[in-house]
Amino acid sequence: MxxxxxxxxxxxxxxxxxxxxxxxxxxxxxxxxxxxGKKRKLCDVEGCKSAVRSRGLCKAHGGGTRCKVDGCKRGAQGTDLCIAHGGGPRCGVPYCRSAAQSRGLCKKHGGGIRCEMEGCTKSSQGNGFCRRHGGGYKCKHPRGCRKWAQAHGLCAEHIGLLSIENRSEERQSATNADAPGVDNQAIATEAALPPNIAALCRVPGCTGFVDRKRLCRFHRVNPHCNFLAAAPNSHSL
Structure with a gap:
């Protein structure tokens, strides 16, 4: 002074x-x-209050070091890889390759926030409690679904249904230039989806759900079959 x-x-x-x-x-x-006193610079994205990492953006909006895996847009964690591709600290339990949450352990082996109920060792799913003791969130679909929410406030099934509604026009106009029975527009759209979000089967007209494999269970076994009525279990992951 x-x-x-x-x-x-x-x-x-x-x-x-x-x-x-x-x-x-x-x-x-x-x-x-x-x-x-220093004012921290905020992310340039409208409404975002996170601090800038680089290029005027926070980590969630593309700032900072990105994962080096081709096509991956996630932020790198400790190395040049994101958590999904092996970056960041791993769980300390032998042979476990899951990402560590806290105390050197993954959520399954005791890392992360635990349930606040006395004697319960399960992980917290929201509000400080596991699902059994009142934590977690139910699907917010307007029809009153009672399944557990997986992402964006919806269960896996209704995330897929929203994908059907949002992409109906794209699927109708898609062409099959490369291979018969393959919806190339759907494949391109699925590639832009967030990870672990249920998407549609790439067979035109099929409303089966997949998990980044681009084929439902039925068409994974029968890739050349276009008879949709013969796929009673196509909605199963």
Whole structure:
């Protein structure tokens, strides 16, 4: 603190008479905080309040180092890989390759936030409790689904149904230029989906759900069959 700042600080008369140094220290501290405080730069994305990592963006919106795996847009974790591709610390349990959540362990082996119910060792699914003790969230589909939400407030089934509605026009206009029975537009659309989000089977007209494999269970076994009525279990993962 320079001389000018010292002169600007008024020492309370009571503190000067009593020799109370704590009040004087508080006065000096308030000056430091007001004059030297730094404002962190926020992400350029409208409404985002996260700090910038690089290129004017936070980590969630593309700032920072990205995963080096071709086509992956996730942020790198500790190395040049994202967690899904092996980056970041791994669980300390032998032969477990899951990402560590806390204490060097993955969620399955005791890492991460645990349920607050006395005696329960399960992981917290929301609100501090496991699903059995009131944690987690139910699917918010307007029809009153009672399944557990997996992402975006919806269960896996209704995430897939939303995909059907949002991409119906694209699927109708898709062409099969490369191979018969393959919806190339659906494949391109699925590639842009977030990870672990249920998508549609790539066979035109099939509403079966897949998990990044681009074929439902029926068409995975029968890839050249286009008879949709013969696929009673095509909606199963």
């Amino acid at each position: 320079n001389v000018e700042q010292n002169a600007a600080v008024e020492v309370p008369e009571s503190a000067a008479q009593s020799g109370d140094g704590s009040q004087v220290l508080a006065s000096f501290t308030s000056v430091d905080n007001s004059t030297n």
